[in-house]
Amino acid sequence: MFSVSDISVQIGDSSILNGISCEVLPGECVGVIGPNGSGKTTFFNAISGFVVHQRGTITLAGRDISALPPYSRAQHGIGRVFQNFGIFRDMTVLENLIIALEGRASLRKTLLPWSSANRAIREEAKAFAAQVKLDAKISSKAGTLSGGQMRLLEIVRTLAFGAEVLLLDEPTAGVSPKMKDEVANLIRYVQSQGKTVLIIEHDINFVQSFSSRVLVLDQGQVLLFDTPENVTRDPRLHEIYFGKSF
Amino acid sequence: MEYGIHLCILVCIYLILAQSFNITLGLGRLLNLAHVAGYAIGAYVTAIGTTTGDMGLFTAIIASSFTSGLLSLLLGGIALRLSDDYFAIGTLAFSSIVSALLINCKGVTNGVLGISGIPRPKIADFELLNNSSFLFLVFAITFVCLAIIYILFSGPFGRALRAQGENRSALLALGRDIRLMNTTAFFISSSFAGLAGSLYAYYINYVDPSSFSFSEMTLLLTIVIVGSPGSFWGCIGSTIFLVCIPEPLRFLDIPSYLVGPMRQLLQSVILVLVVWLNRNRLFSLTREV
Numbered sequence: 001m002f003s004v005s006d007i008s009v010q011i012g013d014s015s016i017l018n019g020i021s022c023e024v025l026p027g028e029c030v031g032v033i034g035p036n037g038s039g040k041t042t043f044f045n046a047i048s049g050f051v052v053h054q055r056g057t058i059t060l061a062g063r064d065i066s067a068l069p070p071y072s073r074a075q076h077g078i079g080r081v082f083q084n085f086g087i088f089r090d091m092t093v094l095e096n097l098i099i100a101l102e103g104r105a106s107l108r109k110t111l112l113p114w115s116s117a118n119r120a121i122r123e124e125a126k127a128f129a130a131q132v133k134l135d136a137k138i139s140s141k142a143g144t145l146s147g148g149q150m151r152l153l154e155i156v157r158t159l160a161f162g163a164e165v166l167l168l169d170e171p172t173a174g175v176s177p178k179m180k181d182e183v184a185n186l187i188r189y190v191q192s193q194g195k196t197v198l199i200i201e202h203d204i205n206f207v208q209s210f211s212s213r214v215l216v217l218d219q220g221q222v223l224l225f226d227t228p229e230n231v232t233r234d235p236r237l238h239e240i241y242f243g244k245s246f
Numbered sequence: 247m248e249y250g251i252h253l254c255i256l257v258c259i260y261l262i263l264a265q266s267f268n269i270t271l272g273l274g275r276l277l278n279l280a281h282v283a284g285y286a287i288g289a290y291v292t293a294i295g296t297t298t299g300d301m302g303l304f305t306a307i308i309a310s311s312f313t314s315g316l317l318s319l320l321l322g323g324i325a326l327r328l329s330d331d332y333f334a335i336g337t338l339a340f341s342s343i344v345s346a347l348l349i350n351c352k353g354v355t356n357g358v359l360g361i362s363g364i365p366r367p368k369i370a371d372f373e374l375l376n377n378s379s380f381l382f383l384v385f386a387i388t389f390v391c392l393a394i395i396y397i398l399f400s401g402p403f404g405r406a407l408r409a410q411g412e413n414r415s416a417l418l419a420l421g422r423d424i425r426l427m428n429t430t431a432f433f434i435s436s437s438f439a440g441l442a443g444s445l446y447a448y449y450i451n452y453v454d455p456s457s458f459s460f461s462e463m464t465l466l467l468t469i470v471i472v473g474s475p476g477s478f479w480g481c482i483g484s485t486i487f488l489v490c491i492p493e494p495l496r497f498l499d500i501p502s503y504l505v506g507p508m509r510q511l512l513q514s515v516i517l518v519l520v521v522w523l524n525r526n527r528l529f530s531l532t533r534e535v
Contacts, residue, residue: 048419074421086416088409099409102402103421113400161420 001025002165002196007056009039009046009220016042017053017220026164029187029197031207031228034217035240040200041083043217044167047198048080049073060165079163083170083200085150087157089143093134096142096153097125100161125160132156132186148179155186159195166190168199172206184209204232216240251377257489258381258388259445264469264485265395265478266438271467272476273404274431275411275529279463280321280337283344284314284436286458288443293361293453294354303367307387307444314440315433322432326425341463348455360454364447384445391438392482398434399478407431408476411529461510468517475529488513 002024009017017039024030032040045051047058049070057066058073065073080086088096101121102110109117129135132152137145142153151171158166168187172180188210190197201207207214208228216224216231218240224231231237263285270276288310295301295309325336348355355361366374367383374380398404410417410424418424447453465488473484492509500508521528 050415050418069423070415070418071421071423074419080419082416082419086413086419088412088416090412091405091409095405099402099405099417100420102405105402107402110402112397118401157420 001059001061003059004047005057005059007043007046007053007058009042009051009053011051015220016051017046020056020217020220020222022215022222022225024165024196024198026196027191027194028213029191029199029211031204031211031214032198032200032217033202033204033207033214034223037219038217038240039220040217041169042220044080044169044198044200047073047165048078048167050080074161074163077162077164079158079161079166081151081154081158081166081168081171083173085147085154085174087142087150087154089141091142092139093129093142093145093153094122094125094138096157097128097160098122100157101125101128104162128156128160129153132182146176146179147174148176148182151175151179151183152186155183155190159190159193163195165196165198168197168201170200170202172201172203180206204228208232248377251381253490253493255377255381255384255449257486258384259442259449260465260469260485260489261388261482262391262438262445263442264466264473265392265481266435266442267466268470268473268476268478268481269395269398269404269407269435269438270431271470272474272481273399273407273411274428275475276326276428276431277334278325278337278432278435279334280318280325280341280344281435281439281466282458282460282462283341284318284439285443285446285462286344286348286453286455287314287317288440289447289453289458290348290355290361290443291440292444292447293364296364296447297361303369303383303448306367306448307441310444311437311440314443315437318432318436319429321436322429326428326432341460345455345458348458355455358455360452360457362452364451364453366451367448380449384449387441387445391441395438396478403427403430411476464510464517465513468513468520471517471528472520474524488516491516 005021007017007020020043032043034040042051046053049068057064060077063076065076098121101124105117105121109115110121126135126138129138134149134153142150145153155171171183175183184206187197191210199207211228213226214228214231215222216237223236223240224234267281270278291310291313292306295306321337321340325333328336349357366380374383406417406422406427410427414424469484469488470481472488473480492512495505495508
């Protein structure tokens with residue numbers, strides 16, 4: 001199980017997150033929503049270690065990972081998909097996947113380019129590319145892909161690295177409606193593998209389609225944490241987006 | 247013939263030096279302006295070890311590489327905490343400190359007079375006195391060094407180093423300890439520079455601080471930029487080109503005191519031209535997410 005308890009982030013005099021807590025089960029998908037500036041991305045940054053949190057604990061499979069640096073949290077299973085595409089655009093699709101697979105392989109075995117371990121990694125990378133229908137583009141630079149393809153590559157690369165908890169920051173931003181379905185299918189596949197998914201998304205219908213619960217943040221605090229049906233019915237949700245008079 | 251051998255030896259030494267600089271600048275996008283300091287340290291370790299002691303060829307090469315590598319860890323420990331421009335300034339400061347030490351620690355380095363009388367190396371009982379036999383040694387060492395660097399370039403380490411040059415956050419999210427990786431790159435790069443310095447000292451038989459001035463750094467920067475940063479084969483081509491291209495100046499009817507400055511001028515003009523022509527594609531855009 002993945003849990004966050006009483007996470008607080010302060011930058012200068014501003015309190016960005018204040019006492020955020022939640023528990024998410026393996027295979028569960030939780031949508032994270034809230035107006036701009038509510039602290040959604042900072043919440044993800046605090047979980048993945050890119051922002052230092054002053055208070056609270058983050059636990060994954062019973063282990064406290066709060067004090068670990070970002071790379072170490074990733075090694076423990078925290079996978080991050082960034083809002084502004086975290087792929088290596090000047091590398092090929094295949095290299096993007098190989099680099100993830102090499103991250104969990106022994107350096108001693110992969111040091112020589114012609115080693116059998118490297119050949120196995122290459123084959124595995126091709127299989128991951130085929131999973132998101134990028135097998136025809138493995139030799140293309142990742143920067144030449146469409147927004148949707150880049151997103152699929154980034155998610156499948158996180159899977160290839162072996163993430164157990166996926167933090168998806170607006171995975172449908174800059175993605176065409178057709179590719180949106182592909183991204184949704186991939187997220188469903190990730191869930192079916194027993195992995196935990198937290199997803200920041202503005203499109204509430206998209207979140208509802210596979211989230212069992214929705215976490216609503218407002219001004220760095222948890223406003224609601226309930227089923228999508230209950231959250232959409234709650235007047236406080238409308239209030240933070242449209243104001244009291246709406 | 248003798249002049250051709252001289253050029254080949256210089257090309258071999260510069261191949262090791264430039265290709266090692268290509269590891270940090272070309273792959274990792276770390277502008278280490280103290281790379282020549284590593285080269286100087288290697289040369290001085292060999293010079294001191296062979297003139298004051300009885301250091302053999304392989305001991306001298308290993309000691310030179312290791313000392314340069316170790317000092318780069320000291321530099322890396324401080325400079326790698328800085329980012330981008332500040333990192334370059336930090337390494338430049340380190341380079342200046344090394345230059346100042348070479349000039350002022352007269353008891354060890356003999357100051358501006360330098361150290362002369364460095365003997366040519368011996369393998370078993372065979373002394374490599376003439377340049378052609380020395381060329382065989384330098385060629386063999388260069389071949390081994392380039393093979394190791396090529397494996398680094400095309401393997402997981404080189405790939406991760408290239409990736410961090412483009413997007414550090416994304417690589418951190420893939421579980422890579424970037425500081426450790428950069429420190430390792432620094433160590434490897436400086437060790438090879440130290441090795442090149444050792445070969446240089448053996449070849450020229452004399453070292454002094456002026457041999458490791460900032461103009462050497464400019465030449466290395468020019469070689470890596472002209473060869474396209476991060477390109478293994480490009481760096482080999484540009485090293486051969488840039489080490490050999492100023493040589494015809496020797497045969498022109500110009501005063502000998504102008505040959506050195508003209509060579510530097512030519513290399514600088516080439517650097518400016520290449521940077522200008524490739525201004526939008528020399529390095530991939532650094533992205534942060």
